[in-house]
Amino acid sequence: MSCMTDTAVLKVEATASLTHNVQPLLHEIRHALVKLLDDGSYTAIDLRSLPLAPVEEEQLLDKLGQGEVYARLHALGPTEIVETRFPGVWVVVHFNNDNEVIGRFIEICDTPALLRSQQDDIRQGLEQLQSQLA
Amino acid sequence: MSETEFLLWVRGPAFQVATIIFLLGVVVRILEILVLGRKPDLAEARGSAVAGGLRAIISRSFAERATLQRTAFTEVTGWIFHIGIFVILLLFAPHILLFEEVFGVSWPALPTTVIDATTIVTIIALLAVLIHRIANPVMRFLSRFQDYLVWLVTILPLVTGYMAFHRIGLTPTMLIAVHILSVELLMVTFPFTKLMHAFTLFMSRYYDGAIAGYKGVNS
Amino acid sequence: MSKDETLGEALRRQGVTRRGFLKFCAATASMMALPPSMVPAIAAALEKARRPSVIWLSFQECTGCIESLTRSHSPTVEGLIFDAISLDYQHALQAAAGSAAEAARETAMEENYGKYILIVDGSIPLANPGYSTIAGISNLAMLEETAKGAAAVVSMGSCAAFGGIPKAKPNPTGAVSVGDIIKDKPIINVPGCPPIPVVITGVLAHFLIFGTIPELDALGRPMAYYGQSIHDRCYRRPFYDKGKFANTFDDEGAKKGWCLYKLGCKGPTTYNACATTKWNDGTSFPIEAGHPCLGCSEPDFWDGGGFYKAISTPTEDIPKAAIYAVGAGAAAGLALGALNRAKRDKAVAEHVKTTIDDLEKGD
Numbered sequence: 001m002s003c004m005t006d007t008a009v010l011k012v013e014a015t016a017s018l019t020h021n022v023q024p025l026l027h028e029i030r031h032a033l034v035k036l037l038d039d040g041s042y043t044a045i046d047l048r049s050l051p052l053a054p055v056e057e058e059q060l061l062d063k064l065g066q067g068e069v070y071a072r073l074h075a076l077g078p079t080e081i082v083e084t085r086f087p088g089v090w091v092v093v094h095f096n097n098d099n100e101v102i103g104r105f106i107e108i109c110d111t112p113a114l115l116r117s118q119q120d121d122i123r124q125g126l127e128q129l130q131s132q133l134a
Numbered sequence: 135m136s137e138t139e140f141l142l143w144v145r146g147p148a149f150q151v152a153t154i155i156f157l158l159g160v161v162v163r164i165l166e167i168l169v170l171g172r173k174p175d176l177a178e179a180r181g182s183a184v185a186g187g188l189r190a191i192i193s194r195s196f197a198e199r200a201t202l203q204r205t206a207f208t209e210v211t212g213w214i215f216h217i218g219i220f221v222i223l224l225l226f227a228p229h230i231l232l233f234e235e236v237f238g239v240s241w242p243a244l245p246t247t248v249i250d251a252t253t254i255v256t257i258i259a260l261l262a263v264l265i266h267r268i269a270n271p272v273m274r275f276l277s278r279f280q281d282y283l284v285w286l287v288t289i290l291p292l293v294t295g296y297m298a299f300h301r302i303g304l305t306p307t308m309l310i311a312v313h314i315l316s317v318e319l320l321m322v323t324f325p326f327t328k329l330m331h332a333f334t335l336f337m338s339r340y341y342d343g344a345i346a347g348y349k350g351v352n353s
Numbered sequence: 354m355s356k357d358e359t360l361g362e363a364l365r366r367q368g369v370t371r372r373g374f375l376k377f378c379a380a381t382a383s384m385m386a387l388p389p390s391m392v393p394a395i396a397a398a399l400e401k402a403r404r405p406s407v408i409w410l411s412f413q414e415c416t417g418c419i420e421s422l423t424r425s426h427s428p429t430v431e432g433l434i435f436d437a438i439s440l441d442y443q444h445a446l447q448a449a450a451g452s453a454a455e456a457a458r459e460t461a462m463e464e465n466y467g468k469y470i471l472i473v474d475g476s477i478p479l480a481n482p483g484y485s486t487i488a489g490i491s492n493l494a495m496l497e498e499t500a501k502g503a504a505a506v507v508s509m510g511s512c513a514a515f516g517g518i519p520k521a522k523p524n525p526t527g528a529v530s531v532g533d534i535i536k537d538k539p540i541i542n543v544p545g546c547p548p549i550p551v552v553i554t555g556v557l558a559h560f561l562i563f564g565t566i567p568e569l570d571a572l573g574r575p576m577a578y579y580g581q582s583i584h585d586r587c588y589r590r591p592f593y594d595k596g597k598f599a600n601t602f603d604d605e606g607a608k609k610g611w612c613l614y615k616l617g618c619k620g621p622t623t624y625n626a627c628a629t630t631k632w633n634d635g636t637s638f639p640i641e642a643g644h645p646c647l648g649c650s651e652p653d654f655w656d657g658g659g660f661y662k663a664i665s666t667p668t669e670d671i672p673k674a675a676i677y678a679v680g681a682g683a684a685a686g687l688a689l690g691a692l693n694r695a696k697r698d699k700a701v702a703e704h705v706k707t708t709i710d711d712l713e714k715g716d
Contacts, residue, residue, distance in 0.1 A: 020591070044389030044390065045389070046382070046388070046389050048629060048635070049383070049386060049388075050629075051586045051587065051590075051629060052588065053588040054641065056588075073372065075370055075373035076369060076373040076376055079376055094379065094380055101635055102383075102384075102634075103380040103384075105379065105389060114372055114375055114376060118372055120371040121372065136652055136653050137653075138651070138653035138654070138656060141657075141658075141664075142656070142668060145658060145665075145666070145667050145669075146667065146668040147669065149668075149669065150667070150669040150670075153671055153675055154674055154675075154678040155678075157679050157682055158678045158679075158681055159682070160682070161678075161679055161682025161685075162682050162685045162689060165682070165683060165689070165690055166686055166689050166690050166693065168690070169686065169689075169691065169694065170697070171694070227596045227598065228614070228663070228665045229665075231614075231615055231663050231665065231666060232665060232666055232667070235663075235666045235671070236667070236671045236672055236675070243596030244596065245594055246593070246595075246596070301582070305571065305572075306582060306621055306622040307622045307651070310621075310622065310664060310665060314665070
């Protein structure tokens, strides 16, 4: 039980921003959005590559909020793709089959590549459909 | 000897030996001066020797106007690097930790960014002091090997400390080891060089001030 | 999966879709600390990669390194990397035992001579070869024999990389690291006690993708994971900079999650990826759990002067030495002072006044 309270204390104290990386990250996203509008260039930010305090990641995701699109795909375990309050800013979280997070990215683009049907898969699907119809 | 072993030696036996040499040397040199004593002044006192002595300790820290105008550079750089050294030595968190370990007392630290800036200013001041010593013909004429040695052992802990904080050049283990070693070098040279002024300056000022005070002269 | 099959082919055969493959590449890039912009290049390389043969030798070790790897073995991404290699010998994991196991090693060496990757965990005893043997072969002999045909050697864990705990004082077995013995092969050190599983698979992934060994630091560790100190990447670093420290494990500072430097944290001298990669599938790492870093990925971490002693503090009893020094100094100072006084008194006593006659004597 005491463990639980200690954790609670830690969480409360950590609410104050620690590494100060949240604000710069939001600015990086802003720059990426400008670039996306200008020339359609794609940006991805790997959240694992930055030091963020335990609560800072939550803070960041809170600030980005939830938009209109929520997609969940099943390819080598689930992946959640959520468009944030800011259209063009997507949060992509990959899980493995045990539902453990294996990657967390912020993608700035019109559609994350993973959402689109892939050429190879389309071809394979077509073959399957043809053999079903034959 | 691996890097870890080197750091352990520096933190352990080397630091112990340096502390012993430093304290032993300082105590010997101070006592040597004090035990020699002075002839009793048989004249009637016209003022307080103690008050005069204490006053001189403070007043001699500040140059009088004429001197200040003539040697403004030495005064300013001197003050800067002395204050800098004390701020860095006494208000950097890992240093306070060392004092706490040895003396059992602790006090609040300054943010590392402030210490960092102070270090740069102090190093610049010390470099300026050296350039002045070499460039000024009188200073150069008066300088002996020991003056340059004392300068070197003073700036080394600052430079190595800065390098250790920013991890420049060597592995962090080596940087910390070299930094501590440079301080040990300073401690070992201290009692046998002009660095003793850190203690003797108070004694000599008191001496001068006390003579004047006893005579009722305001020095 | 046959040995000539590429990774891309093997994945498709296992029913991995293109989407799944892209996800796998994104996760691999993240794991290897490569920028997400590298994903297409990684995808292209992995598509064509052929599975290398891997021989894994375990010497004086605790099996913690293999535990670290296999326990983290998630059925998808890292598993795929592991599937992508042909682990031909690992005596703790393989089904074969005794001479059959040794035969497997010899076959793998013969078939892939000059191309296989040799992974070693554990240190090698030199004091007496009998301290650690496998199938009657001493660790030293087996290492030298197996390293001969290896393309590269991966020293897995601090024991293989630096000697680790077996080499800790007084080192009864005369343990040494792989690098102390093998001098003519590229060696990748993956220290840690144990190493982070992602780092293990990341090194393998690098080999698969680029076919080369990754960029290494002065201690032979991959820069991608050991390029920055724990201290520099620590989320508690701002507290260090502000001078806010935990003084004990249960004081105000500890509860507020302040810096653990005073409690002996070796973060400033330790290079590893714990602070960003974390443990238990990204859950936490020792400092986040409130414990100082032990510095387990650095050489001689066991003999570093105490886990709970700050790295900059003295290891000897300084106050005691100081008291003795002051005492001895006082005695010596008083003695020298007395000597000086005597000298002065003698000089005063022997002082002879010079008269005008003395001056004229010389003429």
